[in-house]
Amino acid sequence: MPIEPRRRERRAPLVIAAILAALALLAPGQALASQSQEMILQDDQALVYSSPDSVAQTLTKLKSMGIDRVRVSVVWSLVAPQATANREPTFDATNPAAYPPGAWYRYDFIDQVAHQLGLALYFQPTAPAPNWATTPVPHHQGFRFANNINGKLYGQFVQAVGERYSGHYPVTGLDGKLTALPAIRYWGVYNEPNIGGWTTPQWRKVHGRQVEASPGIYRRMLDPAWRGLIRTGHRHDTILIGETAAYGAGVKGYGASMDPLVFVRALYCVNGRYRPLRGPAATAIGCPARGTRGAFVKAHPALFDAPGWAHHPYDFTKAPSFRRADPNAATLSGLPHLETALDKVFSAYGKHTKIPIYITEWGVQSRGPSPYVAFSQAQQAEYINEGEYMAFKNPRVRSFAQFLLTDAGPNTTAPKGSKAYWATFQSGLLFWPFGTPKPAYYAFELPLWLPHPRHGKKVAVWAQIRPSPRTGTIQFQPRGSSTWTDVAHVAPGGTDGYVSTTVSLPSAGSLRLRWDADPFNPVYSRVAAVH
DSSP: OOOOOOGGGSSSSSHHHHHHHHHHOOOOOOOOOOOEEEEOOOOOOOTTSSSSHHHHHHHHHHHHHOOOEEEEEHHHHHHTTTTOOOOSSSTTOHHHHHHTTTTTTHHHHHHHHHHHTEEEEEEEEESSSSSGSSSSOOOOOGGGGGOOOOOOHHHHHHHHHHHSSSSSOOEEOOSSSSSEOOOOOOEEOOOOOSSSSBBBSSSEEEEEHHHHHHHEEEHHHHHHHHHHHHHHTTTSSSSEEEEESOOOSSSHHHHHHHOOOHHHHHTTTOTTSSSSOOOOOHHTTOOSSSHHHHHHHHHHHHHHHSSSSEEOOOOSOOOOTTOOTTTOOOOOGGGGHHHHHHHHHHHTTTTOOOOOOOEOOOOOOOOOSSSSSOOOOHHHHHHHHHHHHHHHHHHTHHHHHESSBBOOOOTTEEEETTTTTOSEEEEEOOOOTTOOOHHHHHHHHSOESSSSSEEEEEEEEEOOSSSSSEEEEEEEEEETTTEEEEEEEOOSTTOOEEEEEEEEEEESSSEEEEEETTTTTTTEEOOEEEE
């Protein structure tokens, strides 16, 4: 993604004043709108790589949509000095003041505006890394920005981020006065370390066979990152590890992505039977050849003390309920695979913790304008509702996610209309470039799902009224009729806005949820078929 020139990062006082005036019209809401399952949204293009005016507008919109938390990539190379140099510059990498002037501006601005809106944030220090923190790539494939990242240097960077957003770091605020930056209390350690685009090598050859490499690289990054956050006052924060992708490649090689369960076992240094590795089998993947289980636990507190495992259970070609045959994959329907694997690795070290799962990135792509995506606009709307319902029903899942507010634009360096031209994410709720709503926007705003969509006296209905005020009406239209009839009025009592109820439906037809925030201009969910 392009980096905005730093000369544009400072805003004129009149523009800042206008932003503050707009924010003042909004009453601060609760930072956490859901106590049972948070909704996280990420759109770095709209937040990290946009102008302050656009960032303020986007955050305001996300707040009005009922988003609980915004995930933000804290991109190492955007703030690091001399990011394209091969030799590490001389500076105190743990001290945020030692970074270039203006380097932190975009993140300070996001932090301050979100705080004024009452919108919680989730910071994730991640690649692209500066060249001086990586090993040059000797292969024809792979990316320098994520090749064999130096874990110690990554930990120093994370410590600098943790210090700046500890709640005590003084800066000039939006109003021009000296103030402490609001604290960030939710963290992710790196992004998708089991994917070749984010970590290389994924595999390496030892005695003629391919063995896991990326888990050891991630472990060497995770330990110092954990210590850096603890040192800067974040011991009681939500620090998530993993951030794994749902499935890997069918082959093994330098940049070939790895299935998440294979990654988990190697990360925790256990074999396929979930017993700690010893000897050459251990050292081949960067694990200790000997030592007690207790010593391993003590050496790697992040692996065992982290409050949650973050995961991205996409399936780009199948519906959320589709079950992949690969036992080492973990799409949304395969989350029990991941949960069981984590339970077994903890048990292998005498721990009986059932670590919670945080879905921190997920979405469904749709056709239009890209012709290469598997799903239609209507399918995207349906599947994001089904996916959220599936996550809601899983007691281990603490958060759900929507990746992208607005579809990504095409890759203009590729031939127009080609598959490479459209090899960008089309999982947004708004169309690119004008931000007009897709059908998925309304489905996201008012999720609706019928677990068993057959008419009868007690038809189960699951829904959510995400924005406030949270009042709505379930409406039914019999097949062949053009009239909608109210069948239930709902006013969720909890702060999360979820509804689980039953209604009587005498025949086949259609069901929808009407949001009554403005009776003169109601908003409707997608229409669900009743058989």
